[in-house]
Amino acid sequence: MKMVLNEYRADLHLHTCLSPCADLTMVPSVFAQKLTEKNVDWIAITDHNTCRNVPVFSKVLRDHGIEVITGIEIQTREEVHVLLYFESYEEAFDFEITIVMPHLKKTKLNPELHGYQLLVNEKDEFTELYNNWLGQSLDLSTEELVEYAHKKGAMVVFAHIFRRFGVIHQLGIPPDTRCEAVEICSTSELERAKTMFKGSTVILSSDAHFPDQIGSRNCVIRANTRKFQEFRDAIEKGRILTEWDCAH
Numbered sequence: 001m002k003m004v005l006n007e008y009r010a011d012l013h014l015h016t017c018l019s020p021c022a023d024l025t026m027v028p029s030v031f032a033q034k035l036t037e038k039n040v041d042w043i044a045i046t047d048h049n050t051c052r053n054v055p056v057f058s059k060v061l062r063d064h065g066i067e068v069i070t071g072i073e074i075q076t077r078e079e080v081h082v083l084l085y086f087e088s089y090e091e092a093f094d095f096e097i098t099i100v101m102p103h104l105k106k107t108k109l110n111p112e113l114h115g116y117q118l119l120v121n122e123k124d125e126f127t128e129l130y131n132n133w134l135g136q137s138l139d140l141s142t143e144e145l146v147e148y149a150h151k152k153g154a155m156v157v158f159a160h161i162f163r164r165f166g167v168i169h170q171l172g173i174p175p176d177t178r179c180e181a182v183e184i185c186s187t188s189e190l191e192r193a194k195t196m197f198k199g200s201t202v203i204l205s206s207d208a209h210f211p212d213q214i215g216s217r218n219c220v221i222r223a224n225t226r227k228f229q230e231f232r233d234a235i236e237k238g239r240i241l242t243e244w245d246c247a248h
């Protein structure tokens with residue numbers, strides 16, 4: 001019998017109120033409302049250099065039928081943004097403690113200058129101001145970071161590759177390292193991305209920092225369930241469709 005896979009609408013790059021550059025209104029109830037409006041039911045939360053808001057968002061969003069992958073958007077020494085996706089929050093948090101924090105300079109947050117970095121609870125109440133500035137680069141090269149990430153079982157996606165802080169924008173050429181996928185921000189970037197990263201899956205996501213951007217760009221993932229292993233398989237086997245595929 002032919003297996004029929006489900007189709008999940010996914011936005012795999014979203015910032016919460018913990019990212020210094022994201023809006024203070026990027027709280028759980030706003031995510032639930034906007035994602036429901038856009039019919040998005042599988043997301044990754046990818047704050048800059050941390051994953052600490054993920055458990056609260058996961059809990060709230062699960063009640064709305066939305067599944068959350070724990071991600072972190074790392075900024076490397078070359079100011080390249082790299083998305084890491086983890087099987088569990090525990091693995092991501094372990095990566096944050098053992099790899100990210102030791103390689104991130106101690107710089108006290110200045111909210112006037114950097115923006116706020118807020119931990120939030122299930123009622124959208126801010127519980128803590130995270131004190132070390134998360135908008136800095138790690139003192140790890142892109143290659144070093146990718147190696148650490150793969151060793152720890154994370155999936156690696158180069159973020160917004162042609163835009164500011166994207167790997168091609170920063171380095172000019174693809175780095176000498178393997179990635180599971182690359183992310184673009186517009187369909188016009190597709191052909192260039194496929195040429196430069198032969199064999200890599202190309203994804204489209206919102207990189208939302210403001211409520212109206214949530215789910216504004218997304219992909220369709222074909223899978224049986226929303227387990228991480230299915231996500232990994234879908235990326236590896238190209239069972240991920242973007243707007244341009246869906247239009248055909």
Ligand SMILES: [Zn+2]
Pocket residue numbers: 073081159160165
């Ligand atoms: Zn970025």
Ligand SMILES: [Zn+2]
Pocket residue numbers: 013015046073159207
């Ligand atoms: Zn981002």
